Amino acid sequence: MAIRLLADDVVSQIAAGEVVERPASVVKELVENALDAQASRIEIRIEQAGRRLVEISDDGSGISQQELRLAVMRHATSKLESAEDLFHIVTLGFRGEALASIGSVARMTVTSRPSAAQVGASLRVEGGQVSALTETGVPTGTVVRVEDLFYNVPARLKFLKSDTTERQQIDQLATRYALAYPGVRFHLYQDGRSALRTSGNGDRREILANLYGVETARQMLEVTLEEDGFTVEGFVSPISLTRSNRREITFFVNGRWVQDGSLAAALLQAYRNFLMVGRFPLSVLFIRLDPEQVDVNVHPAKAEVRFRTPDRVFSLVQRAVRRGLLASSPVPQISPSGWTSQPGGWSHPQPSAGGGIDPAWQMSADLRTPEQASAMPGAVTGAQPAAVQPGLPSGQLPLLRLVGQIGNTYLVAEGPDGLYLIDQHAAHERVLFERFQRGGDQPVVSQALLEPAMIHLPSYQAAMLEAQLPLLVHLGFQIEPFGPETFRVHTIPVLLVGSDPLAAVRAVVEDFEEDETPLQAEVEARLAARICKRAAIKGGQSLSTEEQQALLRELEACQSPRTCPHGRPTMIHLSVDLLERQFGRRGSR
Numbered sequence: 001m002a003i004r005l006l007a008d009d010v011v012s013q014i015a016a017g018e019v020v021e022r023p024a025s026v027v028k029e030l031v032e033n034a035l036d037a038q039a040s041r042i043e044i045r046i047e048q049a050g051r052r053l054v055e056i057s058d059d060g061s062g063i064s065q066q067e068l069r070l071a072v073m074r075h076a077t078s079k080l081e082s083a084e085d086l087f088h089i090v091t092l093g094f095r096g097e098a099l100a101s102i103g104s105v106a107r108m109t110v111t112s113r114p115s116a117a118q119v120g121a122s123l124r125v126e127g128g129q130v131s132a133l134t135e136t137g138v139p140t141g142t143v144v145r146v147e148d149l150f151y152n153v154p155a156r157l158k159f160l161k162s163d164t165t166e167r168q169q170i171d172q173l174a175t176r177y178a179l180a181y182p183g184v185r186f187h188l189y190q191d192g193r194s195a196l197r198t199s200g201n202g203d204r205r206e207i208l209a210n211l212y213g214v215e216t217a218r219q220m221l222e223v224t225l226e227e228d229g230f231t232v233e234g235f236v237s238p239i240s241l242t243r244s245n246r247r248e249i250t251f252f253v254n255g256r257w258v259q260d261g262s263l264a265a266a267l268l269q270a271y272r273n274f275l276m277v278g279r280f281p282l283s284v285l286f287i288r289l290d291p292e293q294v295d296v297n298v299h300p301a302k303a304e305v306r307f308r309t310p311d312r313v314f315s316l317v318q319r320a321v322r323r324g325l326l327a328s329s330p331v332p333q334i335s336p337s338g339w340t341s342q343p344g345g346w347s348h349p350q351p352s353a354g355g356g357i358d359p360a361w362q363m364s365a366d367l368r369t370p371e372q373a374s375a376m377p378g379a380v381t382g383a384q385p386a387a388v389q390p391g392l393p394s395g396q397l398p399l400l401r402l403v404g405q406i407g408n409t410y411l412v413a414e415g416p417d418g419l420y421l422i423d424q425h426a427a428h429e430r431v432l433f434e435r436f437q438r439g440g441d442q443p444v445v446s447q448a449l450l451e452p453a454m455i456h457l458p459s460y461q462a463a464m465l466e467a468q469l470p471l472l473v474h475l476g477f478q479i480e481p482f483g484p485e486t487f488r489v490h491t492i493p494v495l496l497v498g499s500d501p502l503a504a505v506r507a508v509v510e511d512f513e514e515d516e517t518p519l520q521a522e523v524e525a526r527l528a529a530r531i532c533k534r535a536a537i538k539g540g541q542s543l544s545t546e547e548q549q550a551l552l553r554e555l556e557a558c559q560s561p562r563t564c565p566h567g568r569p570t571m572i573h574l575s576v577d578l579l580e581r582q583f584g585r586r587g588s589r
């Protein structure tokens with residue numbers, strides 16, 4: 001084939017493909033235009049998941065009659081003058097592509113009136129063909145009506161997902177923008193039904209309920225951190241609230257929704273050792289920085305950005321989130337009300353009037369078996385964080401003096417700030433897990449079995465195991481294929497010595513099955529957690545004083561001694577203050 005220049009309509013369609021991928025991308029571009037026009041009210045009407053209609057009206061600055069034709073042309077924009085401007089962009093748009101792109105793959109009508117004009121004007125673009133302009137009486141602002149999206153690009157239509165999915169995408173997008181701009185009133189209708197309505201009063205938590213539901217929104221923790229010109233604010237989930245994927249991790253940078261793997265990684269770093277492996281937090285974080293510090297001209301859909309000093313931004317995000325978390329996930333404490341309300345026994349956790357349920361506590365209540373849960377004492381204090389010794393790195397333990405073991409399950413210890421009840425199983429899990437992690441790149445110490453053990457697996461599991469053999473070596477398992485669907489186990493991690501090696505291998509293979517995150521580090525952390533759980537001292541197991549001492553010392557040395565690798569608390573703290581009040585030594589009820 002000879003080389004030729006592509007016809008204009010082909011070029012437009014190729015370009016449009018980058019900007020308009022699905023109905024939600026139309027919504028995104030038009031909402032961004034309304035926000036750039038300083039709208040205080042944005043109304044979105046969707047029919048048939050956006051295939052039939054996407055209509056967005058705003059009360060923003062409007063487009064003058066003389067400029068209307070220009071506005072729908074490619075590379076026509078009022079937001080950028082010179083190439084230099086590209087490096088300090090303060091608007092959401094700047095490429096001048098959205099209206100032209102949408103007009104080339106749909107039937108689009110733009111109607112607009114700036115406040116200074118007496119009448120408005122309307123222009124229709126159908127598959128890139130611009131029709132004559134008509135004058136019309138309309139309120140100030142702009143209405144963009146997009147009908148029959150992709151009517152002339154049937155191939156694109158085929159790539160759309162189900163109506164439910166496309167509708168959800170639009171809901172999610174509108175809600176997130178509403179959150180980012182709480183001072184703007186958003187109203188979204190899907191097939192005539194109101195799907196989102198915000199008041200524009202600036203209250204983000206109210207909007208959060210739209211995104212997550214009331215209960216979840218109530219639990220979200222607030223994050224704010226400001227440091228020479230950079231700010232991070234927003235919401236993150238407490239460690240008790242997680243999802244099995246990263247879809248609820250949202251970042252806005254200078255008011256722009258971005259998808260950025262490294263920002264998400266910074267967030268996950270902050271949760272390190274707090275979350276059950278394979279679980280992910282929810283977040284909506286807003287980052288603000290000097291526009292010159294960020295390059296937004298990376299991608300036609302403007303969903304990616306580059307930071308001039310990425311390390312600073314990531315470290316800021318991580319510290320902001322970590323702070324928010326530590327301020328709110330103390331060791332569960334027993335509140336006096338828990339005691340007094342039920343004389344003669346422990347009561348179940350109850351939301352205390354002011355503070356609400358402590359997140360760490362609530363998690364323990366959720367995850368424990370009913371027997372365990374009912375064995376756990378008392379309601380929890382409100383927002384009061386754990387009494388941490390001054391000068392101690394946050395989250396770490398003070399030196400503890402062993403008192404003894406009770407019920408062959410809990411250790412009792414005394415610290416400078418009161419009494420600690422420690423769940424020996426959870427604590428040992430934590431100790432083993434950190435031992436694994438400290439190994440870093442060193443393979444975990446393994447011990448050879450006297451007699452290699454044979455294991456036979458169903459073929460799909462055999463394939464999974466075979467693929468993961470190198471990783472398992474790293475964790476202390478030496479296993480070799482031995483005939484069809486059969487393996488020979490030579491060594492196991494020293495941690496597991498004494499337990500059934502085949503059961504351990506089976507547990508590990510089951511983990512591969514459950515795993516939905518192909519990231520190696522995560523698979524490994526999850527396996528390590530699983531192995532630690534198996535290897536840890538069980539509840540109901542009597543320990544010698546030396547063993548109890550050793551466990552306490554090792555727990556004190558942990559980075560995150562207060563939770564087990566699965567996120568459950570390892571201990572309950574009864575502060576001196578609480579004891580004194582309960583014994584009437586200090587004025588109180």
Ligand code: ADP
Nearest residue numbers: 033037071077078093094095096097098099142
């Ligand atoms: P960009 O937003 O990158 O400038 P668009 O194609 O989205 O490109 O819009 C082209 C121009 O049309 C904008 O620069 C702006 O001047 C004008 N415009 C588009 N939508 C609106 C709106 N809702 N209100 C006011 N002006 C608008």
Ligand code: MG
Nearest residue numbers: 029033093098
């Ligand atoms: Mg735009």
